[in-house]
Amino acid sequence: MIDELANIAKQVLVSMNIQVSGVRLSKDSLHLVNSPLCVVIGLVNKKGEEKGILGFEFSEAFAKYALSCLMPGYNVDMLSEIGLSALLELANMTCGNMLTRISPDAVTTPPTAVFGKNAKMLLNTAPCYRMIFDTPSSSLVVSLSVT
Secondary structure, X not given: OHHHHHHHHHHHHHHOOOOOOXXXXXXXXXXXXXXXXXEEEEEEEOOOOOEEEEEEEEOHHHHHHHHHHHOOOXXXXXXXXXXXXXXXXXXXXXXXXXXXXXXXXXXXXXXXXXXXXXXXXXXXXXXXXXXXXXXXXXXXXXXEEEO
């Protein structure tokens, strides 16, 4: 399933003119994130039986690259109102496309941005699957944990 999710996410990124040169997959025992900007989206199926968290970990280099692809010709800071809004929407659209494979009857929380230098966060104690998308500038990490 994680391969399919990575392919779906890659298609969304490419449709936004974000070049993806490679995709790597990994699994960790906990859902930890360590990036200057993490967009968190909660997932729950309508019966409430399965819950999960999607994390989108943006490095400063990737955020700058993504924003230049989303808004060519503009120099937008990732923590500006418009920059943050664009990155939240990128995460939201990627999540929406992935949701059809994860659980078609699931609902999501609105995307929430958590940012800070040297911040480390524990999003979930469940195992975490990571999809690392390599781009010309840096990497985007999309992580998923389900309980």
